[in-house]
Amino acid sequence: MAVEPLSQKEIEDRLAELPGWSLDGDRLTRSYRLGSHFAAAALVVHIAGIQDELDHHSDLSLGYHTVSLSVNTHSAGGAVTEKDFSLARRVEDIAPGHGAH
Numbered sequence: 574m575a576v577e578p579l580s581q582k583e584i585e586d587r588l589a590e591l592p593g594w595s596l597d598g599d600r601l602t603r604s605y606r607l608g609s610h611f612a613a614a615a616l617v618v619h620i621a622g623i624q625d626e627l628d629h630h631s632d633l634s635l636g637y638h639t640v641s642l643s644v645n646t647h648s649a650g651g652a653v654t655e656k657d658f659s660l661a662r663r664v665e666d667i668a669p670g671h672g673a674h
């Protein structure tokens with residue numbers, strides 16, 4: 574998969590398809606709220622599995638009822654790439670099943 578930095582327009586087009594995700598500086602980010610701390614922890618573990626499968630890893634943090642991700646592509650000099658959006662889409666696919674919103 575290409576690891577070229579995406580242009581601002583390419584990032585905006587992709588963000589338009591991913592409600593809840595945003596660009597914070599040079600990182601793609603999203604926070605989720607869950608119904609309990611344990612549910613949030615389970616989502617973290619599920620995301621960790623996806624990240625190992627994709628070999629692409631966000632900074633992933635667990636709060637009280639929250640899970641937060643922040644990701645860019647180290648091998649592209651810390652730019653946002655298609656790999657970051659692939660991860661975001663995979664997380665979006667599974668988050669609702671954990672009751673995350």
Ligand SMILES: C[C@H](O)[C@H](O)[C@H]1CNC2=NC(N)=NC(=O)C2=N1
Pocket residue numbers: 628629630631644645646647648649
């Ligand atoms: C060797 C391995 O493919 C690399 O270290 C992977 C692992 N996870 C990664 N995660 C992120 N966010 N960016 C990378 O460039 C990256 N590279």
